[in-house]
Amino acid sequence: MSTSMYQASVPVFRQMLLALSDVLGKAEAHAAARNVEPAVLLQSRLALDMFPLVRQVQIACDFANSVTARLAEIEVTAYDDTEQNIAQLRARIANIVASLDRMTEAQFAGSESLEVVLRPGTPKEKKLLGRTYLLNYGLPQFFFHVTTAYNVLRHNGVEIGKKDYMGSY
Amino acid sequence: MSTSMYQASVPVFRQMLLALSDVLGKAEAHAAARNVEPAVLLQSRLALDMFPLVRQVQIACDFANSVTARLAEIEVTAYDDTEQNIAQLRARIANIVASLDRMTEAQFAGSESLEVVLRPGTPKEKKLLGRTYLLNYGLPQFFFHVTTAYNVLRHNGVEIGKKDYMGSY
Numbered sequence: 275m276s277t278s279m280y281q282a283s284v285p286v287f288r289q290m291l292l293a294l295s296d297v298l299g300k301a302e303a304h305a306a307a308r309n310v311e312p313a314v315l316l317q318s319r320l321a322l323d324m325f326p327l328v329r330q331v332q333i334a335c336d337f338a339n340s341v342t343a344r345l346a347e348i349e350v351t352a353y354d355d356t357e358q359n360i361a362q363l364r365a366r367i368a369n370i371v372a373s374l375d376r377m378t379e380a381q382f383a384g385s386e387s388l389e390v391v392l393r394p395g396t397p398k399e400k401k402l403l404g405r406t407y408l409l410n411y412g413l414p415q416f417f418f419h420v421t422t423a424y425n426v427l428r429h430n431g432v433e434i435g436k437k438d439y440m441g442s443y
Numbered sequence: 444m445s446t447s448m449y450q451a452s453v454p455v456f457r458q459m460l461l462a463l464s465d466v467l468g469k470a471e472a473h474a475a476a477r478n479v480e481p482a483v484l485l486q487s488r489l490a491l492d493m494f495p496l497v498r499q500v501q502i503a504c505d506f507a508n509s510v511t512a513r514l515a516e517i518e519v520t521a522y523d524d525t526e527q528n529i530a531q532l533r534a535r536i537a538n539i540v541a542s543l544d545r546m547t548e549a550q551f552a553g554s555e556s557l558e559v560v561l562r563p564g565t566p567k568e569k570k571l572l573g574r575t576y577l578l579n580y581g582l583p584q585f586f587f588h589v590t591t592a593y594n595v596l597r598h599n600g601v602e603i604g605k606k607d608y609m610g611s612y
Contacts, residue, residue, distance in 0.1 A: 421594070
């Protein structure tokens with residue numbers, strides 16, 4: 275063995291989601307100290323046609339959730355995207371982390387050669403091996419949304435640094 | 444084997460660096476079409492106390508370069524950080540990609556249990572196993588800087604999308 279599919283996914287998603295939750299806690303305090311409605315922060319974005327903070331966090335959660343569930347061949351839990359404030363976003367993250375904590379190495383055995391179909395039944399359908407799905411698709415997507423959430427907050431003056439982004443490793 | 448340290452590093456860095464180079468090409472055209480000096484784009488940033496675009500790209504290159512070299516136990520090539528324009532940044536990326544292309548699976552054998560020391564001899568010294576160094580430190584750092592470079596450009600109106608960030612997988 276070199277490194278397992280479990281090691282390359284579950285602890286990585288867990289580390290970054292816990293860090294993101296702490297970052298959101300700092301953002302909430304930042305907005306509260308300035309008497310800013312939480313909705314302002316949740317709707318902040320870096321460009322007019324980029325998703326706002328709330329969607330960046332929801333999508334980061336969805337990638338952690340769906341990539342691990344598909345590799346472990348368990349049902350993907352669906353979320354409604356109804357979060358209205360930071361506390362609700364942090365609760366969603368806590369839920370995903372709890373589901374990651376229930377996953378085991380054994381569930382990921384052989385997942386490197388599992389066939390994963392992206393956008394099935396559409397013209398953009400794409401078949402990937404589990405390994406490519408995780409390393410070349412799932413992780414890049416996940417890190418994109420975690421980093422963009424962080425960048426939206428930095429751009430709005432929240433006092434966070436790289437250490438907050440990285441979390442505990 | 445589940446997935447190799449080589450697979451979890453070299454092709455991932457390669458994919459993202461090639462995509463970043465293309466994104467920078469679009470940024471160069473965007474600035475040129477508006478008669479903007481390249482230095483303006485290179486010094487653009489998302490917050491006063493964040494690194495500008497040029498440093499984001501340099502640091503992304505450094506992580507791809509140093510993480511793979513340390514895992515493969517070869518010398519880390521040093522760069523001078525003297526890039527003054529997009530073409531020079533793209534040349535640096537091409538150099539790193541060429542060095543990734545010379546690496547082999549065999550060089551990474553056993554690197555998951557290699558001891559890697561971060562910030563040696565400083566109060567912040569930290570010892571990590573090669574696997575943790577790659578998955579929980581190197582990749583999160585690398586993706587942070589690639590995504591932030593992309594976000595700086597999006598924020599400045601460069602017409603790029605998620606597909607440009609992802610590259611070919």
